[in-house]
Amino acid sequence: MLLLSGTALAGSALEFIVHAGDVARRDAPIRLALPEVLQGDSPLQLTDSATNAAVPVQRLDSTTAIFVLNEPLAAHAVRRYRLETIAAELPASPAVTCEEVDGRIRAKVRGRDVFDYHTAVVEPPAGADPKFRRSGHLHPVQTPTGRIVTDAFPADHMHQHAIFAAWVNTEFEGRHVDFWNQHLGTGTVEHRRTLHVASGPVCGSFQVELAHVDLSAPSGPKDALHETWQVTVYAVTAGHLFEITSEQRCASSSPLLLKEYHYGGMAARGAAGWTKTSSFDFLTSDGKHRADGNHTRPNWVNMHGPVEGGIGGLTVFSSPANERSPQPIRLHPNMPYCVYTPVVLGDRAITPEQPYRARYLYFVQDGPPDPAELERIWQNESDPPRVEWP
DSSP states (O other): OOEETTEEOTTOEEEEEEEOTTSOBOSEEEEEEOOGGGOSSSOEEEEETTTOOEEOOEEEETTEEEEEEOSOBOTTOEEEEEEEEOSSOOOOOOSEEEEEETTEEEEEETTEEEEEEEOSOBOOOTTSOGGGOBOSOBOOOBOTTOOBOBOBSOTTOTTOBSEEEEOSSEEETTEEEOSSOGGGSSEEEEEEEEEEEEOBSSEEEEEEEEEEEETTOTTSOEEEEEEEEEEEEEOOSSSEEEEEEEEEEESSSOOEEEOOOSSOEEEEEBOTTOOTTSSOEEEETTSOOTTTOTTOOOSEEEEEEEETTEEEEEEEEEOTTSTTSSOOEEEOSSSSEEEEOGGGGOOEEEBTTBOEEEEEEEEEEESSOOHHHHHHHHHHHHSOOEEEOO
16 A cells, blocks of 8 residues: 555555463553554554454554553463554544643543643642642542542641652752752742643543742742653553653753652652551552562552542552662651652762653552552553564
8 A cells, every 4th residue: 555645545454463472461552553554644443353343543643553452362362453544533432531621631531530630730728838839740539430549738748749740859050959848948840831632532641841940049940850741541441540751851951960868759649548547558569568668669559548438549650661670669657658769779860961751650449459450550561462563
């Protein structure tokens, strides 16, 4: 087949094979690097070659598409699919929606709330120090049944904002700047602008820019870092699954030195009812808990506990491609927060020539954690199914 003006001709089609590999697969997002015959901007249609059943597929750009392997695929098994271009998109409501409204971007899967990302500043509770005001974080994060498993402005640590990113022990232009502990007044992190918002049958996504601001600069607040989040939410059959890819760049010619410290990075604060006297706990991929998991280097960590009349939890997976992987995890022994903290292993300078990039996957579940399910998700992330084109 030939391509005409960068657009695949309707009727172009190819079969491909998905190999499960050594582990059973389910709910695995699979990105397809499209062969030339399928590249362009024509709509795509995907079918299971054995059953002729339609499978949701989404074109991400002219050379890439994505679908989710929702039907279970046994270890060492294969499945054949047919992917073709069609003349017009089949009418359907998007399974995943991301919509910017009322100072937030709200993500939903099949009509169920997943989380809000805050583009507008959220003020702290009445009577609290206004330094704690924040934007550029995810809250509330909800299970499929609507249980909220994150907290923002918790009374014991009001600078923790559900899913958020901040460094603690840094040096910028000769000044010590703490972007995490806002009450100290030296730094904060804020949303700056929305770059892109999209919905779709397989995934919804948005891209935003944040700023890490030095509040102690002699001439007034000065941006130290500009950070881009690419957030993607997937239509899976069990739980809620989403990811954050972060890139932190110098906002000027001045570097930011991240000094060795015991916490700071991409963090998550658990549900409001999880306290040191409650039955909340952590579970890591190494079988560690809140009593013995601090500063270990797990592939994933789950927070779980009683919430709104049931059990719910949130798991964070650190990509194996992240710097200093597997990254150390800070687990607080009494409070429900965790943070992947590469600076436990030493200093790291963010310079104009060397930005900092990281990617984290999140799974939100009703009920107690299932280690086998979490390990399956990790395998999908670390060793994804293989796609074979003819």
